[in-house]
Amino acid sequence: MALTGSNSATDLADAGAFVRWALPVAETVHNFAMTTTMGAILFAMAVVPRYADSARGKLRLNTAHKFSKQQVADREEYPAFTAVLNLAASAAVTWTIFAMAVLVLAYADISGRPVSLSNSYTSELLSYITTIESGMQEATTVVVAAVVATLVFGVRSLMGLFLTLAISLIGIIDMALGGHSSGGADHMGAVNSLGLHLLGVVIWCGGLITLVFLSRLISSDDAGEATIAGSRRACGDAAGRRVPMAVAVLRRYSALALGGFILVTLSGILNAAVRMNNLGELFSTAYGGLILSKFALTMLLGAIGALHRLTLIPAMEKGSVSKTRGLWTAILVELVLMGGTSGLAASLSRTAPPVPETLDEGASPARILTWYDLPPEPHVAEWFTQWRFDWFWVAFCLFAAYIYIWAYIRVRRAGGTWNLARLLSWLWGLFLLNYVTSGGLAIYGRVLFSAHMVEHMSLTMIVPVFLVLGAPITLLLRALEPRQDGTRGPREWILRLVHSGWSKVITNPIFAAVNFAGSIVVVYFTPVLNFILKYHVGHEFMIVHFLITGYIFSLVLIGIDPIPRRPMYPIRLILLIATLGYHAFVGIAMMNMESLLAASWFGNMGRPWGLPAIDDQKLGGSLMWGIGELPTMIIAVAVAVQWSINDKKVQKREDRQADRDGDAELNAYNEMFEKLAERDEQSRR
Template identity: 75%
Template sequence: MKPTPSTTSASSGRSRAASAGETVPENKRGLSRQWVWVFPFAALTFLLVTLALLGINAATDLADAGRFVRWSLPVAETLHNFTMISVMGSLLFAIGIVPRFSDSTWRKNRINMAHKYSAEQRQKNLERDEYPPFVSLLNFGAAMAVAWTILALCVLILAYADISGRPVSLTSAYTSELTSYITTIDSGKQQATTVIVAAVVATLIFGVRSLMGLFLTLALSMIALVSMALGGHSSGGDDHMGAVNSLGLHLLGVALWCGGLIALVYISRQVSAQDAGSGTLTESARGSESATERRAPMAVVVLRRYSVLALGGFVLVTLSGVVNASVRMNSWDEIFTTTYGQLVIAKLMLTLVLGAIGALHRMSLIPGMQRGEVGLIRGLWTAILVEIVLMGATSGLAVSLSRTPPPVPETLSEDASPVRIITWYDMPPEPHRAEWFTQWRFDWFWVAVILFLAFAYLWAFVKVKRAGGQWSVVRLLSWFVGLFLLNYVTSGALAVYGRVLFSAHMVEHMSLTMIVPIFLVLGAPVTLLLMALEPRQDGTRGPREWILRLVHSGWSKVITNPIFAAVNFAGSIVIVYFTPMLNFVLKYHVGHEFMILHFLITGYIFSLVLIGIDPIPNRPGYPFRLIMLIATLGYHAFVGIAMMSMDTLLAASWFGNLGRPWGLSAIDDQKLGGSLMWGIGEIPTMIIAVMVGVLWAQNDKKVQRRFDRKEERDGDAELNAYNDMFLDLNERDERRK
């Protein structure tokens, strides 16, 4: 858990330490930058030892590219991983953990400037010195991004040599083969994507300084994680989607946790030096605590923020690692009887030790540091040094694990069925009533998203209640009903049969667009989070600031515009089902996840504009909302009837080649899907129309009550003035006569 901030100020803590005769020498404040290289050193040490002891890297009877390639490739992969997560950790710290400017009151001054000064004065005041740790983070991130690009290119070249069994060469024939590998083979495309992403990130990080620009740069760098998850050897095997998603979540957790720790070590001495100076941060307070009582040294604030990030990373890494290992082994007995299983156990043990050290940080060392207890300050940085050594060792084991064949075969058997080849899974049983409740195939990406959303909402609900605030239990229940339905749509029978039945796919689509968003929007998550999250006063953007920034951004103004929301909602159907996009979302794993995300967000925004209470830049009047609904209802009916009357099979290469032995023919099932689209589209639309009508009536009552209160206050002055105007006009007419 996140440590409870002490109400003792940093200055009083230092006073107690001084009175006890204890001081913190300057050279003992934090860790010097050179300690970040402990991570790759430990990683390479564990990598080479495990490869040598277990014989993982021995030459094979098949094509062998030689000793140089066999040993250089895992070394390059280890260094590549280090530079990649270093870039992500640096960007993450820059956008949300350390302030951009040295003045800790920058945010408050900026708000005041917006009202009191001219544009020229505001611009002059904003041109202030950047905070040294912020500059150091971006310089470190830029250097690591350049190294990441070079190492990604090395991994690409060495990986081709390893796969082809040919030593690296500079001949034109070898270059031509390498080009063909990049352009025609999936693994080559994915590795080339990583090279391109690294190069673009390296370019951006040199010039971008705005927090939104750095946020987008971080988001772009995450594409490399997707590429690695798709190209990892777990992308084959028995549960393709489960393997890819769990590996992607694992890599994300590593980037947040390990990358953040590397960034923390790199700036630790700089932020620790602020303990003795005036550069402290003031965190906002609520209730009876004042801002002064929450004042804390920079190092304490940075460590507290990172501890929350590390906890999330630890949970993500541990759970996703267990899931990924289970997908790639036939039984748990193979954990102890195979080299692969033994490496998994070793990696898990190191991860749990790291989690225990992190718990020690949060529960004891960081609070002790805030109290000014010098012994604990030294202990904290020592523990962090141990942590980075163990993280490096775990990273080295991970690369060794990636070069170890898992027990579950990764290639399709020679007698694989057509449905197995096309969808990655065997044909499910014919659906009867029971199968719609018993058939599950967990999409671990969406399971993780749903668990996170459930935890965040419940945390905010409890915090608001404890602070004496009010929040409807009905909205709480609505949110969790929406999450439950989302889990069923993404992991239940609809997801299973949606791969082989167009009709089930259509129900999945309509549920994501028309049913699930209604419950989620009624939960009003943004409003609840804004009530629960405390604003920061040091110029950094925490979760609350990022939410507000996104809500009021130009992008938000576009997508929540009622016309855009309606066109996007209706136009998505045509784009997905009447263009080659349908083949993309069915064939490719990224396309499938994109389809779910797009339909869910599209439906959420449409419902938010119509019936939501969360803040958005544009919300139309009630008459226009009803017009939007009527148009949507008619559009769904039109598209549904069009599908019912078609004789051409959509995505024929997919639904026409599955060899399904039960149910309707592919074309008849498509027509059933069109009728379901028509029917499912009507019911939620009518429910939303009723809700819009109720909200309209409630709004009219509120307006009327407001006028009534105004009349009571001013004695109906507006009506009297209106009548006096007519009397005056009448008197003028009388005088003219």
């Protein structure tokens, strides 16, 4: 900051040197505490065993192993698991304290007033928290940190830690929404790329800090062993090799760090591109210089990580490098470089980017409402040539495609079979999802109700069908190897979630149908629609909700992936017909409405082209009715085909059984009727 002058005093509203330097220091400690909290919870969930007997080879576990409540209570926790939760608790408390410090210092910095204990200052601070968006976001972070700190002290179950981690991720969302890059020319691109950047930092840096903290415990002689993939790497091969715990933990962290590195690098490039006008500003501005320095250190970190993964970890597995030396070789260099990178990131947060973050004077109504200029009038070509990438969903689609292709290749190499049509269905579904979230539908869905309705119907009725037919869970369960050392890897987490009580509720056919149909009323006939349109987090929530709702409904009807309970085929058809009728009813109701939904949004867009807002809304209602027909018919045909195939399988199974036992079931059935006939004959006599 001293080199770039980003923290120098200002002529207007300067809160003093203490606030100028205390705020970035508090932000740095806050960020490290948040990162450490999440990294430690992630380690407890998936990297180190929970119990000592499984970690030290005294008990080999598999997915079918069950313990009574008393047996669970009597089991001794693995020291590394206890230590990592103690680290999470300490870090969460630190996160809470410094989140409050950031809140107070940020208000002082914005208002230009030194921190004070006077009543007037306290009253103004309270007003900042309750009325100003940045104050509300910082206060939300305080609440999230306090909740996580409370939970991490008492939660011990892995599912409880999973939920705690999910709550802590709200802190990342909050930082992305209130971050330095949330303004500018591409608001949503800036927010999503920053969110992905922070997620990568949490995985990479948080994991490294946790690894430092655990190094002594996992490198000791009594740390025990863990299971890693065997040399054959066959699907479902539970044999695996037993290796020192330090090697297993380092290998698992290395995989997480690789994912974190990819996220940090790509999202950092995207975020920098959003905040800069051209490449020349990389060399002509202080902001660009910081970007280049940070990028260079990140690349160096990635290269060192690759070297560790390719040479150091195999050497530790062979025993040519001691556990302690290997761990600290991996830790020290990365820790120093990561500290420097984090320092540059803190300086970047206090340096103004070349692209201004405020709206220009005379901004159009569309830009004021949506953060973007009004797109051109949509003709046929515009629906396919207009793109505004939603980087969160781009990242999701690329990751989902990579994982599926990896699992497909792994199954085929192990001698298994998998229908190529399912692979193509999955990839096509991801392509459609990327188009719906980043293409013409996403752009015009912000300014036209009719386009928004097509976007909604695509997310809930078209995209999920192709994704469900891909059967990703079944493929992953065949490709992933089970762990035998008490840790819960990807395969174990998939099985745990599939068989959880939560899964039993949301995949219940009645709940799935009501959720699928009822979401329409909740979204379009309540203030939820205004929230979805006005706020970025609301827009992303809409996509997630509609996609998951449609996926679960399609999974219940035509999926082959495991769920706790699948309804009989007649029930599936009844549910399908009922939801089809409901969509038609709501669509006709919208076509006949004379009041405008979200009038403050669609009515103030200032479009010089297209239908009037109320007529466009009626068009949206007709599209809801029409679009719902074709996917429903396709699903109905799929249900009928599956019903027929299932009947044939049942018939063949019964025929084979009859051949084995001489048609004993049919003979018993006939004998029952003969006895009934004899009884009737005797009663007549």
